[in-house]
Amino acid sequence: MKKVLFELKDVWKIYCMKGTETQALRDISLKIENGEYVAIVGQSGSGKSTLMHVIGCLDTPTRGSVVVDGKEISQLEDDDLAKIRREKIGFVFQAFNLIDSLTAAENVAMPMRFNGYGKAESIKRAKELLKRVGLEKRVDHKPNQLSGGEQQRVAICRALANDPEIILADEPTGNLDSRSGSEIIALMEELHKSGKTIIMVTHDQNLAKRAKRQIKLKDGQIVNE
């Protein structure tokens, strides 16, 4: 039997803004097992990004239970969540979110540095990762010297830096042309084949169809799986 990586039970996320309550997630329950390739789909405002933040330990639920790799996270402090993120989860964002002042290799090395690795060791592994995605000649380039597709590949390398089990991708092709987008998806699929659990948030039906499992959200609720 496969290991359950994520288990959400009756999860609610409610935001209070100026006295108005917004229910971003309503009574979500789901399980994701090790090695799955899941697409979370839905219109904008459906709660898919909020769900990804909760799954990705960037946020905690207002109510309900979230268990990540056997650990209940809903009551954890900031630093405990950060430790889970850096060890178990790699993030890929739509806007790449690389740090402008650092080179490609330094961006990739950053999570390793946070995990206690030395500078030389981290940079060495960062360069290996960048080589794997065909960016060996771009290691010393700053993000603004790279194309969108290249930046996203750097971001994927950063996500892989600490060799996490899970890759969480939030609209990873959203800011890319179709060719670069296809390359990124191919890379994701390759990672899935190598055993990573991929959870991808997207509103692109074609992308979602390539996943083995789809979770569709509407108004903060799962409407079908």
Added chain:
Amino acid sequence: MIDFALKDLKGHRVRTILTGLGILIAITAIVSLGSISAGINEMVTSTTSKVGSDTIFIMKTFDFSEMSGPPTSWQISDISQEDVEAIKSLSGIKRAVPVLSKSLGGIMEVDAIDIDNLDIFGADDLTFKEGSMPGNDDQGAALGYTAAKILGVGAGDYITLNKKEVEVMGIIEEGYGSYDLVILLPYKYGEEIYDAEGEATQIMVEPQDVSLVDEIKNTVADEFEGLDAMTMEDALSMSKQMTQTLDIMTLGIGFIASLVAAIGIIITMYTSVLERRKQLGIMKAVGALRRTIMKQILEEALLISLISSLIGLGISFVFVDLINNVLLGGTKIAVITPLLGIGAVAYGVMITIISSLYPAWVAVKTDPIEAIRKG
């Protein structure tokens, strides 16, 4: 991860310079002013320690109404020949040595004294760079190292005192504190140069016994109107008071300068944190702990403060050199002691770190979700 901090500082040069500027100015002010106080202290201590603590000075009571212009041009009026003789014959006195001191309108001073009694000044151990000390019957002068440098003369040359040509017979070696600035004359020759027969600006009195010091001081105060008597200790405590005032001034200016610097640091560091919300949020999203973020901001502060404090210290050294060598022609009136230098740098670092605590706390509180929102 000091390399991250360094990279960030290099990437924002103007911001970094602005943050450090306040500390640079504060440290320069503190060290420069402090160096003058330290220098005066050192000079007073080195001069007075040579004179016995039971030696009594007698001089005219300061009349402030007579003083005009810069303090260096003040001339202390002479004690009359009659009073000099009367003091010499007081009971309980081992010896009374009259000294005729004349300011040259600058930082130099002429002292005419009985050469055989130089030890009462603590000046009997002077060694000479050129020539030698004139004897009591000689008509010549011995110049302190700096005085000779300022006047640009050597042994055998002539200088003008009170419109009279005086031969330079010897130049004293450097490093005798206030003697570096003195022109020494044999007392008799001084009387002649200044037309002041039997007069003195001060009388150095050595009592027969330490226990008689107070009695002699009281007798002078009671019997001689317009004369003051004080011991070396009294003089020392007076000059201590003066340097204390200078110290308080240094502290006051230093405090205000560092307050301004601290506010500057808080503003620039806070703005820098706000500007970097996205970067800090990304760092948190990919697993930076709160203390990692705090450490990075404080490391930046440490680097900025160390560099600016050291530059400030460097500027102070230039300032001290200007004061000592250009303005005063080689007198060590301003001195940067190791304690002052190291203390000021440590203070600069401390102020910066403390001022950066709030911006660092704001950085720690950055919400990663807000920072990584699309776009």
